[in-house]
Amino acid sequence: MKYWLMKSEPDVFGIDHLAKMPKKTEHWDGIRNYQVRNMMRDEMKKGDLVLFYHSNCKEPGIVGIARIVKEAYPDFTAFDPKEKYYDPKSEPENPRWLMVDVQLVRKFKRTISLQELKSYKTLSEMIILRRGNRLSITPVSKKHWDFILKLENKNKKA
């Protein structure tokens, strides 16, 4: 089983949106980056666990855990001209873009902020912390995963 981190803008689709979906499940559409698509297609498996990350907001950071409940399949929003992420080059017969379904496992008791994540030496190699990183989905090592889960119950580092 693998671990991942998935970014989302809370103003667009945050963890509270996911919590309100039927079965707390939603398809993760809008991926329009080849590197990320290939990871979804080749490496993401049902049952993999995900750190849900809020980006582009007041307090960016990890807010909870989700689970992959459906493996990569065509992102149908790419076929619809009315959709924000419509891509005329992706045809239903030959879909260019994929998505997965994620289900909320639980929301953290607190946000583990980006600022806090940066303060731990153990996490210094995390992809999300690397300069200029823009991938919306990144793999997370077991070491980092375990460390982050323990942080939830700690007092926030000053």
Place this chain on the structure above:
DNA sequence: GCCAACGTTGGC
């Protein structure tokens, strides 16, 4: 196949 121009991401 190079690379400049452009668009997007996302922290600050």
Place this chain on the structure above:
DNA sequence: GCCAACGTTGGC
């Protein structure tokens, strides 16, 4: 809102 970093596009 700014801007650095990066991906994509398209002319040549």
